[in-house]
Amino acid sequence: MSTYLSLENIGITFPTDKGPLTVLEDVNLKIAKGEFISLIGHSGCGKSTVLNIVAGLLQATTGGVVLENSEVNQPGPDRAVVFQNHSLLPWLTVYDNVRLAVDQVFGKTKSKQERHDWTLHNLELVHMGHALDRRPSEISGGMKQRVGIARALAMEPKVLLMDEPFGALDSLTRTHMQDSLMEIQAELNNTVIMITHDVDEAVLLSDRIVMMSNGPNATVGEILHIELERPRNRLELADDPTYNHYRAEVLRFLHERHAQPDVPSGKPKAKPQEPTPAPVSVAQETPVIEKPTQGHRLTLAVG
Amino acid sequence: MSAKILSPQHTFQAAWIDQFHAFCTSDALLKSGRKLAAALVIPAMALALFLILWGGLASRVETSLGTLPGPGKVWEQTQVLYQEHLTEREKAAAFYERQEQRNAAKLEKDPNAEVKVRPYTGKPTFIDQIFTSLGTVTTGFLIASIIAIPIGIICGLSATLYQALNPIIQIFKPVSPLAWLPIVTMVVSAVYVSDDPMFAKSFVTSAITVTLCCIWPTIINTTVGVSGIDKDLINVSRVLRLGWFTKTVKIVLPSAMPMIFAGLRLSLGIGWMVLIAAEMLAQNPGLGKFVWDEFQNGSSDSLARIMVAVLVIGFIGFLLDRAMLMLQRAVSWDKSSTIR
Ligand SMILES: Nc1ncnc2c1ncn2[C@@H]1O[C@H](COP(=O)(O)OP(=O)(O)OP(=O)(O)O)[C@@H](O)[C@H]1O
Ligand SMILES: [Mg+2]
Numbered sequence: 156m157s158t159y160l161s162l163e164n165i166g167i168t169f170p171t172d173k174g175p176l177t178v179l180e181d182v183n184l185k186i187a188k189g190e191f192i193s194l195i196g197h198s199g200c201g202k203s204t205v206l207n208i209v210a211g212l213l214q215a216t217t218g219g220v221v222l223e224n225s226e227v228n229q230p231g232p233d234r235a236v237v238f239q240n241h242s243l244l245p246w247l248t249v250y251d252n253v254r255l256a257v258d259q260v261f262g263k264t265k266s267k268q269e270r271h272d273w274t275l276h277n278l279e280l281v282h283m284g285h286a287l288d289r290r291p292s293e294i295s296g297g298m299k300q301r302v303g304i305a306r307a308l309a310m311e312p313k314v315l316l317m318d319e320p321f322g323a324l325d326s327l328t329r330t331h332m333q334d335s336l337m338e339i340q341a342e343l344n345n346t347v348i349m350i351t352h353d354v355d356e357a358v359l360l361s362d363r364i365v366m367m368s369n370g371p372n373a374t375v376g377e378i379l380h381i382e383l384e385r386p387r388n389r390l391e392l393a394d395d396p397t398y399n400h401y402r403a404e405v406l407r408f409l410h411e412r413h414a415q416p417d418v419p420s421g422k423p424k425a426k427p428q429e430p431t432p433a434p435v436s437v438a439q440e441t442p443v444i445e446k447p448t449q450g451h452r453l454t455l456a457v458g
Numbered sequence: 459m460s461a462k463i464l465s466p467q468h469t470f471q472a473a474w475i476d477q478f479h480a481f482c483t484s485d486a487l488l489k490s491g492r493k494l495a496a497a498l499v500i501p502a503m504a505l506a507l508f509l510i511l512w513g514g515l516a517s518r519v520e521t522s523l524g525t526l527p528g529p530g531k532v533w534e535q536t537q538v539l540y541q542e543h544l545t546e547r548e549k550a551a552a553f554y555e556r557q558e559q560r561n562a563a564k565l566e567k568d569p570n571a572e573v574k575v576r577p578y579t580g581k582p583t584f585i586d587q588i589f590t591s592l593g594t595v596t597t598g599f600l601i602a603s604i605i606a607i608p609i610g611i612i613c614g615l616s617a618t619l620y621q622a623l624n625p626i627i628q629i630f631k632p633v634s635p636l637a638w639l640p641i642v643t644m645v646v647s648a649v650y651v652s653d654d655p656m657f658a659k660s661f662v663t664s665a666i667t668v669t670l671c672c673i674w675p676t677i678i679n680t681t682v683g684v685s686g687i688d689k690d691l692i693n694v695s696r697v698l699r700l701g702w703f704t705k706t707v708k709i710v711l712p713s714a715m716p717m718i719f720a721g722l723r724l725s726l727g728i729g730w731m732v733l734i735a736a737e738m739l740a741q742n743p744g745l746g747k748f749v750w751d752e753f754q755n756g757s758s759d760s761l762a763r764i765m766v767a768v769l770v771i772g773f774i775g776f777l778l779d780r781a782m783l784m785l786q787r788a789v790s791w792d793k794s795s796t797i798r
Contacts, residue, residue: 212693230696242690246712246791255708259698292792310698 159188159346160314164218165208167201178204180372182218184365186314189344193357195405196367196376197413202350205367206316209348210236222313232260235307237317241299243291249302250287253278256306277309278302280339297328301335308339317349321356330389333359341386354409358401359387366408376413379404527762532769535762543583550578584748584763588770591744594661595733595778598668599726606673606725607718610680611710620681627677635671635732639740642666660742667736672725679724683717684710712791719786726782730775745771 165182168175178201186192194202207213209220211230219226227234243252254274261270278284281301291299300320307315320336321329333356340347340360351357357364361381368376381401383392392398509529516526527535561573582590613620646663687710695705711718737746749767752760 210697212696230693231699232697234697236693236697238690238693240690242688242694244691244694244709244712247708256698259700259704290791 158185160186161221165215166217168216181374191347191362193361193364194350200367200370201373210234232310233313235310235312237303237307237320239319241303245291248288253306257309260310277305281305315345315347319350354405524758531762532765536766539584543585546583553578587745587748594664598665599672599729602669602672606676610677613681614684631674635667638670664742668729668733671732672729675724676721679717679721683714687713723782
């Protein structure tokens with residue numbers, strides 16, 4: 156296997172109020188071109204941190220990321236990111252959101268007409284050609300995520316990074332999106348790193364599943380090769396013993412060997428599991444100071 | 459409904475009432491009627507009540523210039539002021555006509571004669587003062603916005619610059635611009651010297667005073683708006699490697715727009731209030747000077763004329779705010795959001 160993207164001894168330490176917190180330690184991973192990797196692990200173990208380091212949005216404290224034999228430590232369109240909450244610009248139409256990326260990446264190499272066609276092509280690819288002039292607020296969550304994917308694909312990235320791309324979608328929409336993604340992947344054969352909490356999603360889409368140990372000092376726990384033939388069909392696979400074996404492996408890793416500690420060391424965060432359309436960022440933004448304030452009020456009332 | 463009218467149990471009168479009742483209770487009408495009531499009738503009633511109270515109470519307050527004027531007297535003076543304006547305009551027209559005739563006659567005698575066109579130097583009318591004040595506040599406000607919005611954007615984007623500028627902003631923000639007025643006047647007199655000035659010194663002084671009070675709310679609100687941009691959107695711009703200009707135009711400005719406009723509206727409101735006071739204090743042309751002159755004048759009509767000015771100042775302040783709202787609607791990307 157020739158290495159295309161390589162994570163080498165990555166470690167990161169954040170300064171916090173309670174002293175330095177080493178979130179990641181010695182994360183090593185070699186990824187071949189065209190491989191689809193899923194990152195799975197308990198909430199707060201550092202999956203997003205890994206992805207953000209690869210994207211260049213965060214700087215690793217130790218180690219580094221090597222892409223095509225050169226180190227990357229800045230964000231750039233060669234490592235396009237699909238964010239969990241779509242992150243489309245609300246004031247731009249679907250078309251303009253993708254076009255902004257296309258103009259930025261191909262402004263010098265493609266003519267205006269070519270850029271227009273390329274924008275349309277990518278929106279057609281995610282089946283969003285019918286809603287070009289709509290604003291993000293006027294389309295559903297699944298559609299927004301499709302546009303987010305189109306925007307990332309339109310950059311023709313070397314690596315596509317997806318942070319729980321379907322995490323905020325209801326399960327039915329999620330299956331549609333997974334099928335779409337498999338279709339696109341069959342056509343483009345991108346190199347992908349995707350974070351997910353969904354075991355079925357991981358097994359269905361991936362070539363390899365990277366399971367992370369619990370934080371702090373999280374690292375790559377186990378790697379599971381998924382040797383299922385493509386194209387994969389979720390209905391046929393439902394009764395497939397190999398598929399179910401992979402599923403069980405992942406579940407065993409998550410719930411036996413690395414069961415979530417009772418008292419989470421990091422943020423006590425509730426993760427929306429099933430059809431929760433509310434964006435997760437809202438939950439994260441809930442101020443931590445809320446509880447002390449209530450307690451304070453309570454004592455006041457008692458006193 | 460027609461069946462009801464024809465039914466024998468109903469007299470004509472009863473039928474009419476019935477019909478009216480049905481008309482009034484028909485659902486759609488009831489709704490639109492209520493809306494109409496909310497939009498027109500209630501404010502109209504409140505206004506009427508206000509006028510009655512004003513008329514009733516004002517006549518009981520004795521001042522050295524007679525009783526406080528009621529609504530009737532104020533309305534009368536409004537017309538007088540407008541009439542004065544028309545008369546003044548006629549005088550000016552007549553003056554220019556005479557001057558032209560004289561010059562024409564001169565040229566007829568001697569084609570090489572030098573003719574002078576002198577401007578009419580009448581007293582500015584109430585209407586003239588309104589436009590002077592409007593021009594001044596617009597100029598001051600525009601200058602302030604041009605300075606404040608970029609500063610606000612920079613402060614919002616760079617934590618270091620924010621820390622550097624914040625103390626200065628916090629100290630100058632609460633200063634009444636009237637305290638600046640003497641300094642501004644002296645500086646303008648010293649610096650702005652030219653034989654044929656494009657703008658009057660008084661105009662420059664007033665405009666700068668307005669600028670000085672207009673920049674702070676805009677800077678602060680723009681900073682807050684810009685620093686509150688969704689972090690994910692910033693990450694999008696980092697991944698795309700947007701240049702600072704594209705980033706500002708495509709991401710920073712649109713997302714800070716509501717806050718910027720909140721600041722601009724605040725600024726314009728304060729600017730308008732401050733301008734009137736500055737004009738009174740510095741005797742610079744404008745509505746403030748009109749009020750001051752009337753106060754000094756001390757005729758029996760003065761209070762009514764000042765009252766006219768007060769109402770006009772309030773009404774123009776309201777219109778300025780509405781104009782900003784309309785501008786905000788025009789440039790805002792989110793047409794569905796309610797802007798008040
Ligand atoms: N800037 C930061 N400063 C301090 N601690 C941080 C910072 N960013 C992340 N962390 C900590 O690093 C840990 C991992 O965070 P991360 O967001 O990568 O988790 P995750 O695996 O993506 O979780 P989830 O599945 O909930 O998204 C958490 O405990 C978090 O508190
Ligand atoms: Mg995460």
